[in-house]
Amino acid sequence: MNQDFTENENISIPSYFYISGFSGIxxxxxxxxxxxxxxxxxxxxxxxxMFVIITDRSLHTPKYIAVFNLSLADVCESTAVIPQQLDTFLFGNQLIPYGLCLCNMFSVSLFYAMQSLTLTILSFDRFVAICLPLRxxxxVTHRSMLVIIGASWTLVLMLAIIGxxxxxxxxxxxxxxxxxxxxxDHGPIYRSACNxxxxxxxxxxxxxxxxIGFPVFFIISSYICIAETLFRITTPQDRQRATKTCTAHLILVAIFYVPITFTYAFWFFIDTNTRIINLSLTSVLPPMLNPIIYTFMTEEFMVSVKRLLKRRLIFPSRK
Known part of the structure; x- marks a missing residue:
């Protein structure tokens, strides 16, 4: 290192951050x-x-605009986390330049927040579909969904920039x-500052x-209202059909929020290595599981996949 610190208006900026990671494992x-x-x-x-949603016109609905947005955020968040981890630890590049570290923190915060808000948007979609079906x-129109998603991106972008x-x-x-x-990570870095x-x-x-807090509160409130509405449905078939539309989303919510909430709620009981591994897994597993859950647990999506495969097999592309 030719220069350990950069001096700017009495601010001492180190040239590198050392990512300790999974020490002793x-x-x-x-x-x-x-x-x-x-x-x-x-x-x-x-x-x-995302390809199926774009290709099948029957999935060009407000709900699947949000699902597409979730998949996009999943890919971006995983790209911000996993390749950097592999480069840092597998190849021993644990010294990260200051500017690259800020970019990594910004990217992870932005896309992780977008995942959370998109799950909240999907809970709003389910709330309206079950509690206010006639409206x-x-x-929930294409325009309103695009406005909500655009506002969410604006919010998380502002928060990431401010951070x-x-x-x-x-x-x-x-x-x-x-x-x-x-x-x-934002927390360990700012706690190391001396100003x-x-x-x-x-x-x-x-x-x-x-x-995390607001989305969890909103999702729980939405499903309390949904549960009350389901209890008022007299026909078992209608109740079962309405419940199935929420199953995939509830599983996604549990996978995303339960581990991260547990880790932060009991962080003082968990040793550093266990906490880091838990946070690592909670950042990489939900993006991997989301498309699997939507493919196998959403009937309308399965129908679209089968229709697309049948079309490709019966009418293959001509060279």
């Missing part, structure tokens, strides 16, 4: 092979999901700052509240 290379396989399945699965096509901006104003007193995480980190502390509290 046996057979780490097998975990990285697992991550590589997860990434391949994630990209292929979500790409196929569904008036409330990175305040991070860039932190001053560090060490030549190399150690980050006890598997990526350039006033109050703005970053506020962002660290506000971001989970907006991205």
């Amino acid at each position: 046996l057979y780490k290379r097998y975990y990285y092979i697992f991550l590589f396989l997860v990434y391949i399945i994630t990209v292929l699965g979500n790409s196929c999901l 569904y096509h008036m409330i 990175a901006m305040f991070m860039s104003r932190l001053s560090f007193c060490k030549l190399i700052v150690t980050v006890n995480s598997f990526y350039c 006033n980190n109050l703005p970053s502390t506020v962002i660290a509290k506000l971001f989970p509240a907006l991205i």
Whole structure:
């Protein structure tokens, strides 16, 4: 390192961050092979999901606009997390330049937040479909869904930019700052600063509240209303049909929120290595499982896949 610090308006910026990652864990290379396989399945699965949605006109509905957005966020978030992990730990590049670290933190925060908000949007779609069925096509339109998704992207983009901006104003007193995480995590970085980190502390509290707390509250409230509506449905067939439309989404919600909520709620009981592995798994497994769950647990999507395969087999492309 030719220059350990960059001085700018009394702000000491280290040239590198050291990502400590999974220290003291046996057979780490097998975990990285697992991550590589997860990434391949994630990209292929979500790409196929998006392709089917684009190709089949019957899926050009507001609901599947949100599903497409979830798949896009899944691919982007996995790309922001997994390749960087493989480069950092598998190839021993644990010293990450300051600018690249900020970019990594920004990308992971942006796409993870978008995943959470998209699951919230899907819960809103299910709420209106079951609790207000006669008004569904008036409330949930293509335009309204695009506006909601656009507003969500704007919100998470602003939060990610603000977080990175305040991070860039932190001053560090060490030549190399150690980050006890598997990526350039906001929390360990701002707690290592030696100047006033109050703005970053506020962002660290506000971001989970907006991205985890509010969505969980909204989703739980939505499903309480849905459950009340289902109890009022007298026909068992109608009740079963309405329940099936929520099954895939409920599984996605459980996979996404339960592990991360448990990890943060009981972080003081969990050792550092276990916490880092839990957070790593919660960031890579939901994007891989989402297309699998939607493919096998959503009847209308399965019909579209079969129709598309039948069309390709009966009328193959002519060269």
